[in-house]
Amino acid sequence: MEALVPAFLLALLAQPADRPALLTAILADRFGRPITVALAAGLAHGVGSLLAALAGTAVGPTLTPEAQSLLLAVALVAGAITGVIRTRLPSRLDRWHFGPWLTPLLGVFVLALGEQTQFFTFALAAGGAPWLAATGATLGAVVVAFVAATLGEAGWTRLPLRWLRYAASLLFLIAGIVIGLGALRLTG
Known part of the structure; x- marks a missing residue:
């Protein structure tokens, strides 16, 4: 349970x-099948999380416990920094005609590669x-x-996502600093 709850909470905070x-x-609106799109997006996140966990498993044994904690601290601080940077809107995938299952599966998988949640998963798996x-x-994803699929694009964009992003970034930064100082043995 050590990694389950933190990974869930980190994804829940980072994903919105x-x-x-x-x-x-966007794709739930386009295809009019929010459950199908959400399931496909969930599978895409699952595959990405599995790949991140496998990479963390490969790296973890080569790290000391302090280095594992420092990796998590770096992931959190990086997540805080990228969280305050405004990202451009994703492609609407208008030219992708793979249907309501394959379009979100492939589109979300590609778009999620290297996002905060996967870096968090990698660092937690290494620990x-x-x-x-x-x-x-x-x-969490x-x-x-x-x-997101239930609300659709209009409902989703009406949410105070910018403020959520800032609040999550602040939490990531604080947690990253505390864990990093602990890993460097600078706190008691």
């Missing part, structure tokens, strides 16, 4: 401000319990995908 959630809302990290991150 990321482009995959907006793309999910141990990679399957719990992948599961937690996937569940799926919750956000279902909300």
